[in-house]
Amino acid sequence: MPPRSATDAARSVPGPDAEHRPDPRRWRALSVTLVVGFMTLLDVSIVSVALPSLQTDLGATPATVQWVVSGYALTFGLVLVPAGRLGDAFGRRRLFLAGLAGFVLASAAAGAAPSIGWLVAARLVQGLAAGCLAPQNSALIQQLFRGAERGRAFGLFGATVGISTAVGPVAGGAILGLASGPDGWRWLFYVNVPIGVVAFVLALRLLPPGGGGRRGRVDGVGVLLLGAGALAVLFPLVQAEAGGLSRLWWLFGVGAALLAAFVAWERRVVARDGDPVFDPRLVTRTRGYGIGAALGTVYFVGFSGIWLVFALFFQTGLGYTPLQSGLAVTPFALGSATAAVVAGRLVERYGRRLTVLGLAGVMVGLTAAAVVLLLVPPSAAGWAIAPALLLGGIGGGFVISPNITMTLRDVPVAMAGSAGGGLQTAQRFGAAVGTAALPGLFYLVLSATDDYPAAAAAGLAVSVLGAGAALVLGLVDLGRSRAEEAAEQEAAEHEAAEHEAADDDAHGHAHAWHH
Known part of the structure; x- marks a missing residue:
């Protein structure tokens, strides 16, 4: 017997879409999961602006303090796919609550860390907990929503992913500005505790029990x-x-x-x-999944790494405070937030075209930002770069949200957790490459030229190349989608013509019999 496709494999699962009964609390449940998702993804980038002060306060070496960021990203990426499968098998609500409890406790431990070793250990645990939470977010959307509602829900989820990454340096700078002093960085972690406790209580009440019904041995x-x-x-x-x-x-x-x-x-x-753990047929037989995951991977290479480059340029090169450094990249966050919400409402109508348009905007915006840094005096760089970052942010808002929707919309509900984990793992791989490559290139150019604008422009150039590679994938998928639509329309017209011919024959026979 031939192997079943991913969709066929899910048809034997109880509770098909046709029998779906909308949960009246689904939008409130979504709001809770999005707040938690925002918090966990924010922790990927929020710490970047605090690394200089954190290194001084704890007496750490640059290589050790880097583990505060990279250790979190490492454990986050490692656990995504297994956590998604566990949620599918044993209950997404159960995994979500366990992950949230672990995240809150690890955040408190990180804030109270007496040494750099303690802090790194707490961040590793925090990353594991965040990795348990992330795939449950997208899987719960698959479980709770159908049709156009699912598109809007994925749009909000994609907006959360994009905004949380972009706004991290801004939020980190604001917190450090309010919590001044040698221990101000601790509030970057403590702020998660009250938010997480409230979210846990609400999730306990609002999230539906059970998983996707595909139980079995792990x-x-x-x-x-x-x-x-x-x-x-x-x-x-x-x-x-x-x-x-x-x-x-x-x-x-x-x-x-x-x-x-x-x-x-x-x-x-x-x-x-x-x-x-991860069904290979999701890549080979689920429409849009494989190319969407690849697009997200190459885009995140530049999207994630560029924030460290900006933090190094503005703080080390220009002497900005963490708050000033965060505010300098606020236009990107504002543009991304606005565009992502709009894209969530348009994705069902325009599909992959939104991603292609957004990637073109990102490339133009980041190229313009690199040119501005090279041409304007450093004293004016923070203001002069704002329009270019705003354009890049608007483009970014049209990339992440529609891509997540397009990648996951045809995934069977029973496989939603592992599919969401796989997509986010691909994005974490891209982010890991970017956060290693872009600052490395920044320091390489800086050591050769002693020119901070040139070093920052080199990092931006890599981001533009990542967006360009993603654009190629988007155009390939767009062309394939148009070919499929044309084939479906031709088949529909052919079927309609056959029906019309059959009706004419039947009418002719009836007319002849009557006479």
Whole structure:
């Protein structure tokens, strides 16, 4: 018997879409999960503006303090796919509540950290908890919403992803500005505690029980292969500041071999009608998933790394405070927030065209920002760059939100957790590459030229290249979608013509019989 597709595999799951009864509390439940998602994703970038003061207060080396950012990103990315599968199997509400409790406790521990070692350990646990939460967000949208409502919900989710990453430096700078003093950085973590406690109480009341109905044995071998492979690829990247790329480059080959073994194992599990950690048919047979995940990966290379470049340029190069550095990139956050909300309402109508338009806007905006930094006096850079960042932000708002919707909209509900985890893992891989490559390039150009604007412009150039690669993928998907639409329209017209011919024949026979 031929292997079933991802969609076919989900048809035997109880509770198909046709029997779906809308939960009256679904929009309130969504608001709670989005607040939590915003908080966890904000922690990826909010700490970047505090690294100089944090390094001074704790007496840490630059390589060690970098683990405060990269350690969180590492554990976050490692647990996404297994956590999504566990949510599918044992209940998304249960995984969400457990992850939220762990995140709040780890945030409190990070805020109270007496040493850099304690802080890094707390951040590793915090990343694990955040990784448990993230795939439940997209999976709960699949579970709670259908049709046009699902598109709007994914639009809000995509807006949350884009805004939280972009606004992190602004929020971090504001908190450090209000909580001045040697321990001001601790409030970057303490602020999560009251928000998380309130969210936990609301989630306990509002989130629906149960998962997607696809219960079964968890694939332990798949979890180990995926975790080891992801760790081998990510570890040299998060160690880039300490020379990880030159010392640990051989781990990339090990990681590639382990991930290839993971794919082969998952195919074997599927062939035996088992429950894989990540079903390969999501990539090969679910429309839009594979290319959407690839687009998100290459886009996040530039999108995530550029905030560290801006923080280094404005704080180290121009002497800005963390708050001033955050405010300098506020136009991007404002543009992204506004456009993402609009894109969530338009994605069902315009689809991949929104992504293509947004990527073009990002490329133009970031190219203009690089030119401005090279041409204007450093004293005017913060103001002069604002229009270019606003344009780039508007473009970014039209990228992330529609891409998430387009990538996940045809995924079966029973596989929503692992699919969302897979998509976000791909984005985390891209973010890890970007946060390692862009600051590394910044320092490389700076050491060669002693020119901060040139170093920042080099980082922006890599972001433009990432957006360009994503644009190529978007155009390929757009062309394929148009070809599919044309084929479907031609088939519909052909079927209509056959029906019309059949009706004419029947009418002719009836007329002849009557006479």
